[in-house]
Amino acid sequence: MYAERMGMLPPYLFARIDEMKAAKIRAGVDVIDLGVGDPDLPTPSFVVEELCRAARDPAHHHYPSYAGMPDYREAVAGWYRRRFGVDLDPATEVLALMGSKDGIAHAPEAFVNPGDYVLVPSPGYPVYRTSTLFAEGRVYEMPLLAENHFIPALEDIPKKVAGSAALMFLNYPNNPTSAVTLPGFFESAVEFAREHGIIIIHDNAYSEISYDGYRAPSFLETEGAREVAIEMHSLSKTYNMTGWRIGMAVGNREILAGLGRVKTNVDSGVFDAVQRAAIAALSGPDDCVRDACRIYQERRDLLVGGLRELGFAVEAPRATFYVWMAVDDCMAFATRMLDEAGIVVTPGIGFGSGGDGYVRFALTRSTERIRQALERMEAMGL
Ligand SMILES: *Cc1c(COP(=O)(O)O)cnc(C)c1O
Numbered sequence: 001m002y003a004e005r006m007g008m009l010p011p012y013l014f015a016r017i018d019e020m021k022a023a024k025i026r027a028g029v030d031v032i033d034l035g036v037g038d039p040d041l042p043t044p045s046f047v048v049e050e051l052c053r054a055a056r057d058p059a060h061h062h063y064p065s066y067a068g069m070p071d072y073r074e075a076v077a078g079w080y081r082r083r084f085g086v087d088l089d090p091a092t093e094v095l096a097l098m099g100s101k102d103g104i105a106h107a108p109e110a111f112v113n114p115g116d117y118v119l120v121p122s123p124g125y126p127v128y129r130t131s132t133l134f135a136e137g138r139v140y141e142m143p144l145l146a147e148n149h150f151i152p153a154l155e156d157i158p159k160k161v162a163g164s165a166a167l168m169f170l171n172y173p174n175n176p177t178s179a180v181t182l183p184g185f186f187e188s189a190v191e192f193a194r195e196h197g198i199i200i201i202h203d204n205a206y207s208e209i210s211y212d213g214y215r216a217p218s219f220l221e222t223e224g225a226r227e228v229a230i231e232m233h234s235l236s237k238t239y240n241m242t243g244w245r246i247g248m249a250v251g252n253r254e255i256l257a258g259l260g261r262v263k264t265n266v267d268s269g270v271f272d273a274v275q276r277a278a279i280a281a282l283s284g285p286d287d288c289v290r291d292a293c294r295i296y297q298e299r300r301d302l303l304v305g306g307l308r309e310l311g312f313a314v315e316a317p318r319a320t321f322y323v324w325m326a327v328d329d330c331m332a333f334a335t336r337m338l339d340e341a342g343i344v345v346t347p348g349i350g351f352g353s354g355g356d357g358y359v360r361f362a363l364t365r366s367t368e369r370i371r372q373a374l375e376r377m378e379a380m381g382l
Pocket of ligand 1: 037098099100101102125171175203205233234235236237242246247
């Protein structure tokens with residue numbers, strides 16, 4: 001029944017974990033889910049209010065424009081200027097997305113010929129790999145190693161691979177390792193892309209979730225980036241809007257036009273009322289973002305401190321809401337955590353072979369639940 005390409009897709013490990021979790025809940029276990037990359041905090045109320053107002057306006061009940069409302073694209077450009085000092089032409093350098101997953105999933109269709117390589121960080125967000133496979137591209141995994149601060153060693157990519165690569169995905173602050181970029185890395189990536197004629201897609205989903213005074217850059221701040229790259233950001237993690245499905249791609253206009261052409265044939269844009277609400281979020285006061293970071297930071301300190309007391313060597317992330325911890329066998333560790341303590345953590349292997357030997361904790365649960373999780377782990381004798 002299924003097409004051959006369906007057989008190329010790796011088993012979606014996260015769906016299996018969901019099943020195991022559901023079975024535990026059915027069995028009456030009080031499961032603490034530290035697996036999900038979905039903020040538990042609500043969308044700011046002024047954003048919800050704007051959606052309600054805009055939804056009542058019949059002007060918003062029609063097909064949206066493909067690229068996004070001019071006002072939305074202006075709001076994105078304004079936010080990029082204020083936040084990163086990056087100037088964008090709203091008409092040609094901003095494209096609305098139904099979340100960044102939309103952009104990631106469809107980009108290879110526009111740029112990858114069958115057999116072309118796509119350079120994918122490993123571990124990495126799983127959609128980089130699956131979108132490559134749907135476009136009949138070949139995945140080349142760039143290992144993110146602790147000894148390199150989870151930054152890919154571009155000089156290790158074989159010349160033959162680089163020469164037939166169409167795309168490279170990058171993501172800093174990084175999911176799942178929580179690493180941030182290093183000075184000079186984005187510059188090297190731009191140079192590499194120029195040398196080999198590769199398009200870079202930088203996934204900046206976590207730029208606003210950071211601690212200890214760290215402020216993540218935009219890839220577009222890098223000199224020459226606009227010649228080779230686009231960047232995706234979304235309101236999902238920044239404003240606790242994962243359910244709303246809105247984001248943006250910005251940067252090189254030809255690359256955006258290619259992605260936009262694919263999307264024109266796939267979807268019909270983002271509901272105008274959702275775009276209105278997103279305009280309110282991007283143009284509004286950003287204390288909601290700072291408040292969320294304070295909450296994650298408190299959870300981070302509790303979890304990292306507790307894990308260290310249990311004897312684990314773990315780094316406190318400077319950005320993202322993940323803690324990435326080395327373990328002997330990630331599947332065995334995650335299974336034991338669920339079976340013996342009712343705690344869901346994500347085995348690193350689910351993010352590609354480079355994630356083997358790690359588990360990911362998400363800081364998307366209250367300090368009370370994190371404290372309970374630590375108590376259960378201590379009782380397990382971990
Ligand atoms: C959450 C996430 C996304 C997708 O977010 P959207 O809700 O589709 O905007 C993209 N990339 C990474 C690395 C993520 O963690």
